[in-house]
Amino acid sequence: MSTKKPNDPFDSFKRYSEIMEKQINDFIFLLSNNNEFVKMANTGTEANSRYLEMFKKNQEALAGALNIPTRNDLANIASLTIQTEGKIETLEEQIWGLQDTLKTQSKEIETVVEVSKEIIKLTKQLKTELVKTKKELADSKDLQSELQEIKFELNKLNNLKDEVEILKGHVEKDTPKEPVLTGADSTK
Amino acid sequence: MTVDAPFTDLFPPLDYEKEMKRWKHLFQVLNEPEPKIGHTPKTEVWRKNKSVLWHYPAKQKKYEIPLFFVYSLFNKPYILDIAPKASVIEGLTNRGYDVYLLDWGTPGYEDKNIGLDTYIQKYLRTSVKRAIRHSGAQEITLVGYCLGGTIAAIYASIAEEPIKNLIVATVPIDFSTLAGPDKWAEGLRNGDINVDRLVDVYGVIPSSYVEAMFRAVSAPIYFSHYTMLLNRADDQLYVDKWRRMNKWTTDHVSFAGEAFRQLTNDLFKENKLVKGELMIGNKYADLNNIKSNLFVISSTKDNLVLEPQSLPIMDLVSSKDKTYKLVEAGHISLALTGLFAVVVDEWASVRSNPL
Numbered sequence: 066m067s068t069k070k071p072n073d074p075f076d077s078f079k080r081y082s083e084i085m086e087k088q089i090n091d092f093i094f095l096l097s098n099n100n101e102f103v104k105m106a107n108t109g110t111e112a113n114s115r116y117l118e119m120f121k122k123n124q125e126a127l128a129g130a131l132n133i134p135t136r137n138d139l140a141n142i143a144s145l146t147i148q149t150e151g152k153i154e155t156l157e158e159q160i161w162g163l164q165d166t167l168k169t170q171s172k173e174i175e176t177v178v179e180v181s182k183e184i185i186k187l188t189k190q191l192k193t194e195l196v197k198t199k200k201e202l203a204d205s206k207d208l209q210s211e212l213q214e215i216k217f218e219l220n221k222l223n224n225l226k227d228e229v230e231i232l233k234g235h236v237e238k239d240t241p242k243e244p245v246l247t248g249a250d251s252t253k
Numbered sequence: 254m255t256v257d258a259p260f261t262d263l264f265p266p267l268d269y270e271k272e273m274k275r276w277k278h279l280f281q282v283l284n285e286p287e288p289k290i291g292h293t294p295k296t297e298v299w300r301k302n303k304s305v306l307w308h309y310p311a312k313q314k315k316y317e318i319p320l321f322f323v324y325s326l327f328n329k330p331y332i333l334d335i336a337p338k339a340s341v342i343e344g345l346t347n348r349g350y351d352v353y354l355l356d357w358g359t360p361g362y363e364d365k366n367i368g369l370d371t372y373i374q375k376y377l378r379t380s381v382k383r384a385i386r387h388s389g390a391q392e393i394t395l396v397g398y399c400l401g402g403t404i405a406a407i408y409a410s411i412a413e414e415p416i417k418n419l420i421v422a423t424v425p426i427d428f429s430t431l432a433g434p435d436k437w438a439e440g441l442r443n444g445d446i447n448v449d450r451l452v453d454v455y456g457v458i459p460s461s462y463v464e465a466m467f468r469a470v471s472a473p474i475y476f477s478h479y480t481m482l483l484n485r486a487d488d489q490l491y492v493d494k495w496r497r498m499n500k501w502t503t504d505h506v507s508f509a510g511e512a513f514r515q516l517t518n519d520l521f522k523e524n525k526l527v528k529g530e531l532m533i534g535n536k537y538a539d540l541n542n543i544k545s546n547l548f549v550i551s552s553t554k555d556n557l558v559l560e561p562q563s564l565p566i567m568d569l570v571s572s573k574d575k576t577y578k579l580v581e582a583g584h585i586s587l588a589l590t591g592l593f594a595v596v597v598d599e600w601a602s603v604r605s606n607p608l
Binding site: 071072073075076078079082083086089090093094097098099100102103104106107110111113114115117118121136139140141143144147150151154158161 | 265266267268271275301302361362363364365375379382386434435436437439440445446447448450451453454455456472473474475476477480481483484
């Protein structure tokens with residue numbers, strides 16, 4: 066069995082490739098990091114844009130003549146869809162606003178209902194109290210009339226008593242006194 | 254009779270098992286369909302034109318304030334949810350955050366007139382409103398990555414919506430420093446490079462041009478990733494990661510013409526954001542208006558957005574609670590490895606109203 070470490074040819078390949086990549090990029094950096102390159106790149110971009118612009122104009126003209134829609138026409142239609150989407154979104158947000166207002170209002174209504182319930186409860190309580198008081202009042206009236214009657218009866222009784230007293234007085238007055246025997250002949 | 258093969262001492266033996274795996278995996282890379290991305294469960298909350306607002310619900314909600322991700326206009330946002338266990342979004346939903354992501358979509362020719370102000374006022378603002386309403390939260394945390402961070406900062410400076418926290422990562426704010434050859438930046442500033450005509454003609458800058466632009470700024474000739482793959486192709490995990498990464502790096506999106514013009518002229522050329530002169534609608538996007546808690550993340554190995562481009566935001570905002578963090582990562586690896594979720598959670602957990 067071999068004691069040597071197995072060979073991995075890709076280790077060195079990787080190392081060299083990294084070095085090579087760095088060197089190439091450094092070289093490109095040196096070549097491109099100057100004003101001339103910048104100006105040249107800009108000129109190239111401008112030229113590319115100019116030719117593309119010309120090409121597009123011709124394409125538009127040709128598509129117009131052939132009655133074929135172009136990318137611009139499709140983009141315009143797509144923009145309309147996006148605008149509609151935006152409007153729906155605004156409506157949705159307005160609905161949110163309404164929902165929020167409704168929620169706040171229903172909460173307020175709930176509070177009012179709660180207060181009303183309390184008032185109704187209190188009114189019912191007061192009503193019961195009132196009935197009770199009325200009944201008590203009626204009872205007290207009955208009691209008063211009974212008392213009046215008793216008073217009347219008592220008065221009557223008092224009168225009767227007075228009459229009895231008077232009668233008693235009369236009776237006492239009319240009754241003849243037993244002659245009281247006095248003197249010598251009292252032993253007869 | 255055995256005869257020793259000549260020169261055996263000169264050439265060390267090959268590991269045949271490793272070689273078999275290497276070529277098998279390479280064959281897979283060349284022939285298999287593209288890897289699946291976007292594993293985290295999500296639901297669509299809102300859609301307008303090509304833009305979609307996605308909601309990734311928290312696995313077990315621990316924070317009241319949701320995170321709202323704004324990604325760059327140059328790339329697709331699936332880098333934030335590229336693979337299970339390495340996904341930034343998955344990491345955050347597992348940590349208890351509700352996450353929203355605004356996918357700008359790929360503009361078509363009909364979107365040539367969409368500028369930065371339209372993107373911010375008609376798309377970002379609306380989607381933030383929708384996210385707040387959908388989540389039922391009173392406030393929101395904005396998280397911007399790369400150019401998405403610039404857009405998030407611009408929006409935060411004019412926002413009427415309740416933005417409690419603003420997190421920006423690898424964000425270009427000060428464009429006086431640019432990655433790439435300095436003479437190109439000089440040419441752009443003094444008018445030797447003018448994109449107006451190009452924008453007018455093309456309407457929408459094709460994705461291949463966007464890719465070429467990034468290549469030109471970072472490394473015009475780029476083949477070392479292939480040799481790297483060849484070297485490590487025996488490792489299935491590496492191959493999977495490579496495939497996802499390669500898919501994303503070559504998957505640029507076209508750029509709406511008007512937005513490209515504004516980005517080049519107002520930001521790259523005149524650096525208006527730092528000066529407080531950038532107009533969005535009828536308002537000045539003055540970073541001084543930002544009062545939200547601010548967290549700025551830069552990465553040490555970022556060769557696309559340099560640290561001096563991000564740092565000035567710290568002095569430009571009015572926020573009282575502001576943090577700056579430099580993490581050991583690259584421009585893409587910060588998101589690719591899922592490290593971003595950990596960094597965001599560390600800062601946001603105490604500022605997101607824990608439940």
